[in-house]
Amino acid sequence: MTNLPVRMARWSAHHPWRAIAAWFLFVMVCLGAGISVGGHAATSADYRVGEAGRAEAMAEQGGMQRRPLERVLITGDFQKATAAAQDVSARMKGLAEVESVAPPVRSADGKSLRVDVTLKGPELEGKKHVDPLLAQTAVVQKAHPDLRIDESGSPSISKDVQGQRGEDLSRTEMIALPVTLIVLLLVFRSLVMAFVPVLLAVTSIASAIGLSMLASHLVPDAGVGANVILLIGMAVGVDYTLFYLKREREERGRSGGALSPAAVVELAAATSGRAVVVSGLAVAVSSATLYLADDVIFASLATGAIVVTLAAVISSLTILPALLTKLGGRRRESRREGRRESSREGRRVGRPGARRRDDKAHSTKAGRLTTALMRTTSKRPAVTLAVAVVALLAMAAPLLGMKLTDVGRETYSRDLPAMQAYDRVNAAFPELKANNQIVVRADASQADQVKAALNDLAARTHNDKLFAGKPELRVSPDGRISRLEVGVPYAANTDQAHASLDHVRDRYVPETVGKIQGAEVAVTGEVARYTDYPEHQSKRIPMILGTLLLVTFAITVWAFRSVMLGAIGALLNLLSAAASLGLLTVVFQGTWAEGLLGFTSMGSIGSRVPLFLFVILFGLSMDYQVFVLSRIREAVDEGVPTRQAVLEGIGASAGVVTSAALVMVTVFASFIPLHLIEMKQFGFALGVAVLLDAFIIRLVILPAALLMLGERTWWPWPGSRGDRPGSGHGHGRGTEITDGPGRSFQNVG
Secondary structure, three states: OOOHHHHHHHHHHHOHHHHHHHHHHHHHHHHHHHHHHOOOEOOHHHHOOHHHHHHHHHHHHOOOOOOOEEEEEEEOOHHHHHHHHHHHHHHHHOOOOEEEEOOOEEOOOOOEEEEEEEEOOOHHHHHHOOHHHHHHHHHHHHHOOOOEEEEEEHHHHHHHHHHHHHHHHHHHHHHHHHHHHHHHHHHHOOHHHHHHHHHHHHHHHHHHHHHHHHHOOOOOEOOOHHHHHHHHHHHHHHHHHHHHHHHHHHHHHHHOOOOOHHHHHHHHHHHHHHHHHHHHHHHHHHHHHHHHHOOHHHHHHHHHHHHHHHHHHHHHHOHHHHHHHHHHHHHHHHHHHHOHHHOOHHHHHHOOOOOOHHHHHHHOOOOHHHHHHHHHHHHOHHHHHHHHHHHHHHHHHHHHHOOEEOOOHHHOOOOOHHHHHHHHHHHHOHHHOEEEEEEEEOOHHHHHHHHHHHHHHHHHHHOOOOOEEEEEEEEOOOOOEEEEEEEEOOOOOOHHHHHHHHHHHHHHHHHOHHHOOOOEEEEEOHHHHHHHHHHHHHHHHHHHHHHHHHHHHHHHHHHHOOHHHHHHHHHHHHHHHHHHHHHHHHHHOOOOOHHHHOOOOOOOEEOOHHHHHHHHHHHHHHHHHHHHHHHHHHHHHOOOOHHHHHHHHHHHHHHHHHHHHHHHHHHHHOOOOOOOHHHHHHHHHHHHHHHHHHHHHHHHHHHHHHHHHHHHHHOOOOOOHHHOOOOOOOOOOOOEEEOOOOOEEEOOO
């Protein structure tokens, strides 16, 4: 692992066309294999958690699993509406996609009729077959222009949301790619060099999409994999390439043209290449902790993050050295033609041990902001550390008041036709807003007893204002499974809906079917799913967070042979993640930023957001941490005292960290305009976290802590790098760099 980046870069540099062809072949094979095999989408059973999940599994045993259901609402003159309802029923029954059509139901105010249409097949596949139903509804509307006829349901809503998500992602790409290219142009002042990171990021994303389709046959895809691949792929793909490119440019500048492009690339691989490998490993391992959530959505997110991160690492170690070698060769030939007489002067740099620290310092001079921050930090590290930590803790404080709820239909854009129809259906039939379903599994001989108990339960809800509509009781053909559904006239994520679930679970069930000996009872329904899912995630957060801290600690100790750095890294990652989530709570849990960011506050945060952010932020924070600490270790390896090494390392890495942060923030910020509230929250929190990490953690808190620790930073392996175990992880001391046939030298710094 120590010399792997150098070996791969050496082969790619000496066989550039083969490496370039091999990478694009890899991308095409991944995409081709993924498309030919196809993805495996998650089923309804994969989403089941908690008591609601147990109830749904029991209902499925009795053939009462959730079905794709569409509702046609007809509003207007009752006689004309009745005729239109008959027309709808006849047309729907004639469709191959329809399993059954229920008799028309009249609303309580008598102004509307509703026709329920159940589609064939699993619930989650309904969106694939809903178009013929929508077409027939449109025909009926055209035939009855004096009536209002709407259609809505899970299939049509899913179809509209999926279409809107696709449009949003396309818009995100149109924003993120040009802005990223502009930022890179400002960094490199070269269109070709700016294009390289974007090319590698895009191809890494393409290969990851194919790989994720293959992986979905092991871990089902919940439909969010493409989102996280785009989100993380652009960030780490550009970051890793940027780290490598900046170091290659730095090494090329030091050599003054004396080293061949291949040798310069190998030097970059011995430093930034290793940092990329460690960073990629950290992101992948951190993302893998999401599997501990025991949830198909998080498993899908983890798979997407892992495959795109590994693809980005592979691209930076294979095609990138090849591209840099070819580009460097062209630059070298151009310079030879223009300045042939002065090309010999810089060759002293290529001699073993000839690089001088003053050359290095000059080539990595820090900017004004970094210099000013470091000057203050170096003079008063304790005060600086205290102020910065207190500021981040203040940002994190609102996290204590964070409320988690599952994100559902109430948060979808009302620009969607299906959501507009959904609101009109719920206005006419408020009992359809949500429901509680009591599922009982018992011996067939107890069927009558179960039925009587469920009827008793239904009678109790009749006098409860938290319930509405006529309860529906169904029994399986074998008499073993019974299900009672009671309507709730409140949105599933409201306090009233949660209270209705409490009444059922805590009072009505224990007082009725709960008394039947040997009967198994569980409650599901929309309200239960909205309640059980956040609780399931809340229980998993401590375990996953503990694993994340342990992983961060272990990787840092392994990479830098310092327990102290491992502890500091874990704590700083926790601090930056907590601060970003605190700011997320302030912005999205309140209403003051609704107009600014274009959202309607739920009064809470999506239940999946904190866990996903903790994991991804821990991984991404390791990018900067590894890069910065690698520069500090390089200086220490060359015999520089820790205090001076910290100042030099921060100064040397500040420019690339800032550039990488700007690229990441650009990518993440492009998700804020999306319609889906969870994606807005993801983009906002990730962007804020990157800014805090790059400008406060890495430029203020980390150097202040290291300056206070001094030589104790390297505990328990003090002394020079050569005296520590695991020599070779930093600058590559002892790594042999080849400079053409028959020439080589030791990278001794």
